[in-house]
Amino acid sequence: MGDLNTFPLSYKVQGQRIVIIGGGEEALNKVRLVTKTTATVVIISQRIEADFSGFAVEVLERAFRASDLDNVALVFVAEESGDADAAKSTARARNIPLNVVDVPAECDFYTPSIIERAPLTIAISSEGAAPVLARLVRARIEAMLPPGFGKIAKLAGGLRQRVESLIHDGAARRRYYEALVTSRQVEAAIGTSPVAGLYQAEALLDQHVRSGAAPGVVWLIGAGPGAEDLLTLRAQRLLQEADVIVHDQLVPSAVVQMGRRDAEQIDVGKAKGHHSFSQAQINTLIVRLALEGKRVARLKSGDPMIFGRAGEEIAALRLAGIDYQIVPGVSAALAAAADTATPVTLRKVSSGFVMATAHGAEDGDLAHWAALAQSGLTLALYMGKSIAPSVAVRLIGQGAAVGLPVGIVINAGRADKSMHRGTLGQLAADTLKMAEGPAIIFVGEAVAAGDWADAAEIATLGFKVA
Known part of the structure; x- marks a missing residue:
């Protein structure tokens, strides 16, 4: 592990001002970030070019004054100008933390990528060296947190005294909080209203107190x-x-x-x-x-x-x-369709898509499938690799056309996928040797519209057309 050149912390800005020097896109980017706080945000620039109307900010289209930094928590400089230089000098003289956009050497602090689930905040910083990487890490963490996680965190905070009065053991309290923040019922209820969320949290607490453990x-x-x-x-x-x-x-x-x-x-x-x-x-x-x-x-x-x-x-x-x-x-059929760019429903060709398992199919099933395939619907047959030829023979026997396009994808959605293409008649002719793994067998006119360029031709593997 390398040594950090910065120390991560959360900085209080409540009741104070954050000043941004600049009126362009870089200033707007900072506004999107800092307006998530309760601070008063002030924009100062002699050239206001960006649209700040969608944010609760004070916009001053004029020259910078030293008094602009009175009662200021943080200063961002997002333009190159005489005003910017004056703001930097004033901030440094007053020991106000300063961030100069895209100039790490002049920054007292860096703005991290932030995941906001107030009151829970997660910040990812690369010390200004790799902001793109920080954003990618943020996206991955963001994906793991449900949208209502902040509301649940606030709810948990409001219940602390009550939980401590009812559950005296620290480990038991931790189990309750783990159950609370992962509860599907609480998440759904709090999305409706805080009162509904509190009701579910109280019910979970009562259950936890009575049983001594979270329900499975x-x-x-x-x-x-x-x-x-x-x-x-x-x-x-x-x-x-x-x-x-x-x-x-x-x-x-x-x-x-x-x-x-x-x-x-x-x-x-x-x-x-x-x-x-x-x-x-x-x-x-x-x-x-x-x-x-x-x-x-x-x-x-x-x-x-x-x-x-x-x-x-x-x-x-x-x-x-x-x-x-x-x-x-x-599902494997959808992955197989994506792998081969096969539009299983296609205007004027296929008006529907049927997923079925080939194993255990009776003649009635096959007659139904054959009729659907003849009418234009696309069949996606699961679990039929070992019996594919016999199923093809039976479909033809029930009236399906010998020339119906067929496409087979083994290990759909994976790097080791393999594909075969041909017609129902070709598939019926003999046992096709396929790779190990689950297979999806597409049957229908829409198969011909897919991209099967990398698929092995069934006909070239020594099979005769029925």
Whole structure:
């Protein structure tokens, strides 16, 4: 770790003035920052060019005067002029902290990238050396904090005396505050009104006092197709809050590792030919963990509500009276469509999009799919890689056209994805050798509108057209 050349702190400006010398875009950028405080903000410049009308500031279009720095907490200089030089000299003579925009050597302090969830404030500074990096770090932290986090922080502050009077053990108080700031009910209620938020916080406090522990919760989280950057912001935040991560076999390790380092990880993977946990056992596991007061992230590949058997887990949680939340994820079919720029709905070509599982499909299902494909809808078939040729044969037998375009994406959304393209007849001819991993099989006229330039032609792999 290197030595810091600055010391991070929070500087009091309440009841004081902040003066900005400059009337252009640089001054406007500073106004956007400092008007988040309760200080009186004054703009001074002989040339006011930016539009400050949307901010609660005092604009003085005139020359700088030494008296302008009376009762001033901070000075920003955002222009090059004689007035700017005079303001810098006056500030230094009075020992008023000075920031000269884009001139680190002349700055007494730097303006950090700020995440504001008043009264909670997070500042990221690079000592003026790498402001772009500071903004990127800010964006990542911002994504982890819900919009209403500041209101919850204010609520927690208002409850301190009451919490201390009811919960005497320090560790127990910490558990309550952790439950408070991560409570879905409190977050939703406080978004409605402070009174509703206080009611939910009091109810949680009463429950905590009676039971001595926070109630457990289960988050059914969609991990997406496997790429870490396709995780939703909410999923990322909840993974950081989870005590236990219960994940499927298809969820990559890199996604699981996005959780807290000290979180327990339980692999309940159900790969083809290997069932380490039955669905009933998984249901029992997540219920037990939640009843122990733990925050459980049930991490599923893709979207939990699409072929994720989430319905069975939700039924078990409801029966046990356990709170749960569903966090959607990018389903494999949507990732495959993005990988190949395939518009699964396309004006005058495809008016709809059907997702179905090929395994266990009966003739009635296939007849329905064939009719839909013939009418222009796009089919996205999951879990059909090993039976793809037989499904194609059966679709053709139910009336689907031999020449219907087909596109296959294996490991959609991942760096190791692979693709094949051809027709339904070509797919029906023989067993196509595909890479390891889950596959999405698109069938429909809209497939031809996608970008399949990097896909292997089914016809070139030795198959005959049926």
